Amino acid sequence: MKIRLIYPYWQKLARQTEFHLPPYGPVSFAATVPDDVEIEFIDDNLETWDYETDADIVALSIMLTCQIPKAMEIAAEYRKRGVPVMCGGIAAMLHADEVAPQVDSIFLGEAEGRTEKVLEDFRKGKMKRVYDYMGQLPDINLVGHARRDILNRDNYNYRGVQMLDLISASRGCKFNCFPCCTSYLGGRQFRPRPIDTVISELDAIQNNRVFMVDNSLSQDKEWLIDLFTEMIPLKKKWVSHPVMYDEKVMDLAAQAGCWYVYQAIFDTSDVIRDRIKMLKDHGIGIEGTILLGTDDHDEDYIKRLVDFLLEMELDIAEFTIMTPFPHTPLRAKLEKEKRILHNDWSKYTTDQVVYQPKEMSVESLQNMYDYCWDTFYAENGHQVHMGELFKQVIRKEMDDGTYRRYDPKRKTGFSAAQKAS
Ligand code: B12
Ligand code: SF4
Missing domain, CATH: 3.40.50.280 (Cobalamin-binding domain)
Structure with a gap:
């Protein structure tokens, strides 16, 4: 078959x-x-x-x-x-x-x-x-090693730099954030995989750089401590959604090879400032994910947010427009308020306005999206910022001896060579 x-x-x-x-x-x-x-x-x-x-x-x-x-x-x-x-x-x-x-x-x-x-x-x-x-x-316990062998490795590189391999150490999320459908999918149950299975899967991945796609690495402190401790000897470098803001967890995450995290930035508060500082203090990079168009956003608010990001010297910023995806608390609210403009799913890409914003017109929110990308990247383009992030990981790899240039002929990524040497 x-x-x-x-x-x-x-x-x-x-x-x-x-x-x-x-x-x-x-x-x-x-x-x-x-x-x-x-x-x-x-x-x-x-x-x-x-x-x-x-x-x-x-x-x-x-x-x-x-x-x-x-x-x-x-x-x-x-x-x-x-x-x-x-x-x-x-x-x-x-x-x-x-x-x-x-x-x-x-x-x-x-x-x-x-x-x-x-x-x-x-x-x-x-x-x-x-x-x-x-x-x-x-x-x-039934979650086994993903079948990465079915992928054509040649496809997943950017100008010769091999893209990260994806892995998840847990499923589910106990939180219920308003734009997110994860609670509908997983019933707000956090389900960590057994650590030995995660470690053996990570070890089997040839690529030294991985993206841990767990919804949130901020759900169970003891499990995180155990997981990161076990990950240290693997010397992998990894990217993830937010990591728990706890001194011990963050320190272990850094030792376990945390390269950068996606950090939602919704305001200019001291909470956000402290989180950014804590990540930087641990040598962890930050990709800010900034959702534009919440009900408290108007043009001035968004401009102040961009100034804040520049002041905080974020490594990279990803601006998206709030989008009412099915089975999210946000969609339920906007449906009730009759603010959803259409269900043309091809436009639910998070760079197009598909609902009526509260404090702005549709057009001005769309313009603010461009404003954010243009202003944040005025001095150096997105590719330059990405390049800087890659320099960070190369430095980390040079420090612990895991850096290897990707050899397209081997199609196996960095650590095949590393394991052979
Ligand atoms: C990894 C991820 C990404 C990666 C994707 C990388 C890639 N190449 O695929 C990246 C970072 C690129 C990404 C981007 C985005 N993402 Co995303 N992402 C995820 C995340 C965290 C994990 C997805 C995943 O791999 N899950 C684990 C796998 C194992 O689960 P699964 O796919 O369900 O597969 C299981 C079953 O469904 C089943 N199955 C799967 N396929 C099939 C097929 C058949 C035939 C059968 C029988 C079974 C089956 O088997 C699997 C094992 O049980 C999810 C959150 C989540 N909870 O899953 C969000 C999620 C999918 N993303 C989401 C969003 C909103 C986005 C963005 C649009 C916005 C943003 N900025 O985040 C962007 C894309 C923007 C753009 N247009 O460029 C939303 C989806 C909303 C929606 N309705 O579209 C999610 C659910 C998160 C959320 N906050 O709600 N994302
Ligand atoms: S946005 Fe992240 S933390 Fe919030 S419910 Fe969704 S997966 Fe969980």
Whole structure:
């Protein structure tokens, strides 16, 4: 049996340098597929491909709302050709009602321990239209090593610099922030993976640089202390969402190779100032993620925020426009207030205004988005800032002897050479 697994195209932020990380949902799903099933993976963002296939079934892995239009286009084309289509992933769960009628089978929930049964049903010609496991989270011990071997490594480098490999040490998030759908997906349950499994998966990754895509590394202090302590000998360099603001945790994170974190910056308060300072004091870089258009934002507020970011000398800033994604507290609020302008998912890219802001017109918020990128990057462009961040990691790697130039012929990244030496 053969599956053609496709990760549909999504539009990148208009003002950001375009780079492509290897996708994580598809390789995690692939890890749940029995060994006797062949998987052919296509990243629609990077590959030229055609619809001809000898696969028995097409599987779509959809992460973002803005992938939905292309995913449904692909589904329609295959169904026209008589090839059955199944789909899963975060956006499939968030858009289940809309997606289900357009595919042969929709899978809702996490796939660990479940894929074998789905494929067995398919083999018997009895695949269900819906496999609904929402609210039934699988045992976290079932999460195995992601199947990164299905990726074409050549695709994931930027001007010869290999992109990070993705890994998650936990699932779920106990918080419920207003723009976020994670509580809908995971029921506000924090589910850490066993540390020895995470360490063995990290060790097996050839790349020395990884992105820990955990929703938040700020949920369980004892587990974080244990995790980071165990990570130190691996000498990996990693990027993540916020790390707990605790002196001991932060110190261990730095020792464990924390390179930079994504830090949401929503105001100019001392809390934010202190967080930035703490990260800098530990030699950890900061990519500020700045959501524009909350109800307390007007033009002056946003201008002050940008001045603050410049004053704080952030390494890099990613400005996005607040977007009411399905199954978020934000969407519920804006729907109630009748402020959502449309559901054209191709524009839910976080660089376009799709709702009525409170203190600004749609046009002025859109203009402020450009203002932020232009002003923050007036002196040095986004690529220069990215380059500086890469210099930071190279310095760290030179200090502990893990720096190796990426050799495209080996297709294996940095630490293959490191392990050989
Ligand atoms: C990693 C990540 C990214 C990476 C993606 C890297 C890449 N190459 O894919 C990066 C950093 C690029 C990214 C960017 C964005 N992201 Co993001 N991201 C995530 C994050 C943290 C993890 C996703 C993940 O890998 N999860 C783990 C995997 C294992 O889970 P999974 O995909 O669900 O897969 C499981 C099942 O679904 C199933 N499965 C998967 N595929 C299939 C297929 C089939 C056929 C079957 C049966 C099963 C199946 O099997 C897997 C194992 O159980 C999520 C948060 C989260 N909780 O997941 C947000 C999340 C997906 N991102 C989100 C957002 C909003 C964004 C941005 C749009 C905005 C922003 N600035 O953050 C940007 C994109 C901006 C742009 N247009 O350029 C939202 C999605 C909202 C939406 N409705 O679109 C999320 C949910 C976070 C949130 N705050 O709500 N993101
Ligand atoms: S924004 Fe981050 S911390 Fe807040 S609920 Fe979502 S995943 Fe958790």
